[in-house]
Amino acid sequence: MTTQKIQIERTYPAAPEMIWELWTTAAGIEAWWAPEGFTAHVDALDLRPGGTLTYTMTATGPEQVAFMEGAGLPLSTTSHKTFTHVEPTRSLAYTTLADFIPDVEPYEFLTEVQLRPTTDGGTHVTMTADTMHDEEWTRRLAAGRANEMDNLGKVVGS
Incomplete structure (x- = not known):
């Protein structure tokens, strides 16, 4: 069986080194x-193949709080990622443990991030992620990741 993928691309007016720092430091991630x-909130970060990123995500917006409560989920969840590939300023890959979904056995899905310098000094970022266990969660993953990439753009001024 072939795993389906989600792909999101953005170009930012910041050098790969800055994008890398935002993607790989606690302050940058937060x-x-x-x-x-x-x-x-980043709880732990060990940036190396086999190292982990652990962070706590807390719903604060009314729609997000309503979704979490309606799904029987706590407002705060701790997420665990394990780095599978780290190539500074160029690429990063990690698995995410999806262990927070009621009535679904925990599973991992892969995310890969490629950073490519642009001719004008910016960075083109391509994020590719495995789909989740169903359409609703895959849709939420895609929307969340697109929103994250947009948020990154706000931080670097694009």
């Missing part, structure tokens, strides 16, 4: 990672 209506 500045943009959370989708709209959520906050993120």
Whole structure:
């Protein structure tokens, strides 16, 4: 069976080094990672293949709080990612443990991020992620990741 993928691309007016720092440091991640209506707090970060990123995501927006409560989920969830590839300023890959969904066995899905310098000094970012277990969660994943990429653009001024 072939795993379906979600792909999101953005170009930012910032050098790959800046984008990399925002993607791989606690302060950087907390500045943009959370989708709209959520906050993120990095609990642990070990940036190396086999290392982990653990963060707590908390719903703060009314629509997000309503969704979490309606789905029987806590307002705060801790997320665990394991880095599978780290190539500074160029590429990053990690698996995410989806262990927070009621009545669904925990599973991992892969996200890959490519950073490519542009001719004008910016960075083109391509994020590719495996789909989730059903259409609704895949739609939410895609919307959340697109929102994250838009948030990153706000931080770097695009």
